[in-house]
Amino acid sequence: MARYRAASLATLRIVPTDALTLIYHRASGITHIVDAPVPEILEALAEPLSADALLAKLAAQYDLLDADALALAVRLDELAAAGLVERL
Amino acid sequence: MKHVTSLRIGPVGFRIGSAWRAPIDALDDLYRDYPRPVIPDFNVHLFAARPWRRYLRPSVHIGGDFVIPDAAPLPLAQALLAAEMGMNLQMALGQRGYLLLHASGVERDGRAVLMTGISGAGKSTLAALLMARGWRFMGDEFILIDPATGMAHAFPRLISLKNEAIPVVEALLPHARFGPRLTGTPKGTLRHVVPDAPAIAAMAEPAAPALILFPRFGFDPAERPVPPSEAFVRLTQASTNYVTLAERGFEALTDLVARAPAIAIDYPDTATGIEMVERLA
Incomplete structure (x- = not known):
């Protein structure tokens, strides 16, 4: 099963604002404006995890109202395409 | 270039060369109270595409250190607009020292109010009328944010009034110095007004950004607080060099929206707009 890891913290400048979080990705020079659960996913993926293990970790840390493995997989694909998450 | 002048606006020096004498004379007159740069940062050239075009239906091409290919020339009678566009172009494409916001700005007691919005939102008009009410005019086109300090620097070029x-503004500033009325420009009728003496005297003094406004003209009065994340997005769109400045731009803009609250205001007429700005500032 594919495992995922967040881009190195050294390549990210993360600034939480109101509801949204601003992320400058130094490697690409692109600014991302993200909503929950993206900051939480990036934090949880400091260590490589499979999608299932990530979902379990997030469910343990947060009250997930709609814990949905498919939705999380789609999010991870988006984050991998943006370069914020690596697929190992 | 046959005719040359140089002038400093805020922290930026320009050298403007022209194939014709008239535009330089007009600039020297309207900018007569501005300081001269020791070393210009940018060059602007007003030139004729073909030698005979200096005389025959003279048309002004805009050149300089930074150019847009295929920019349409302007008739010589609109050379002041050509000079303004040439200076804007150098700033928009070449400025690296400051985060550039397409905004107008005024200052009182060290607090800067920045106003940004689409063309026609009333940026220039509000800034000019606030100047008439004793605010220090900081600029009607660009406000420069210093990434190192977060301070707003003025760029008080001639105020460009439209239609x-x-x-x-003529009625409210009867003693101000106005440029010629330029008709039939791509922006309609245009007339420049020289910022008042305090604006020119203080143009090297930065001010702390205290309030960001997103005005819209022609709507019923309304105010809506803009959260920092939305202000951030709107200001990236209002900046011509955000991407170029890379992480310095990101830091400058996140710092700006963290320190200054942002409010979207709709106003039906200038009197209401002025009242809203002065109440919120």
């Missing part, structure tokens, strides 16, 4: 704003 229906012209009689409004």
Whole structure:
């Protein structure tokens, strides 16, 4: 099963604002404006995890109202395409 | 270039060369109270595409250190607009020292109010009328944010009034110095007004950004607080060099929206707009 890891913290400048979080990705020079659960996913993926293990970790840390493995997989694909998450 | 002048606006020096004498004379007159740069940062050239075009239906091409290919020339009678566009172009494409916001700005007691919005939102008009009420005019086109300090620097070039704003400001600033009325420009009728003496005297003094406004003209009065994340997005769109400045731009802009609250205001007429700005500032 594919495992995922967040881009190195050294390549990210993360600034939480109101509801949204601003992320400058130094490697690409692109600014991302993200909503929950993206900051939480990036934090949880400091260590490589499979999608299932990530979902379990997030469910343990947060009250997930709609814990949905498919939705999380789609999010991870988006984050991998943006370069914020690596697929190992 | 046959005719040359140089002038400093805020922290930026320009050298402007022209194939014709008239535009330089007009600039020297309207900018007569501005300081001269020791070393210009940018060059602007007003030139004729073909030698005979200096005389025959003279048309002004805009050149300089940074150019847009295929920019349409302007008739010689609109050379002041050509010079303004040439200076804007150098700033928009070449400025690296400051985060550039397409905004107008005024200052009182060290607190800067920045106003940004689409063309026609009333940026220039509001800034000019606030100047008439004793605010220090900081600029009607660009406000420069210093990434190192977060301070707003002024860029008080001639105020560029368009169409229906012209009689409004003429009536409120009867003693101001105005440029010629330019008709039939791509932006309609245009008239420049020289910022007042305090604006020119203080143009090197930065001010702390205290309030960001997103005005819209022609709507019923309304105010809406803009959260920092939305202000951030709107200001990236209002900046011509955000991407170029890379992480320095990101830091400058996140710092700006963290320190200054942002409010979107709708106003039906300038009197209401002025009242809203002064109440919120």
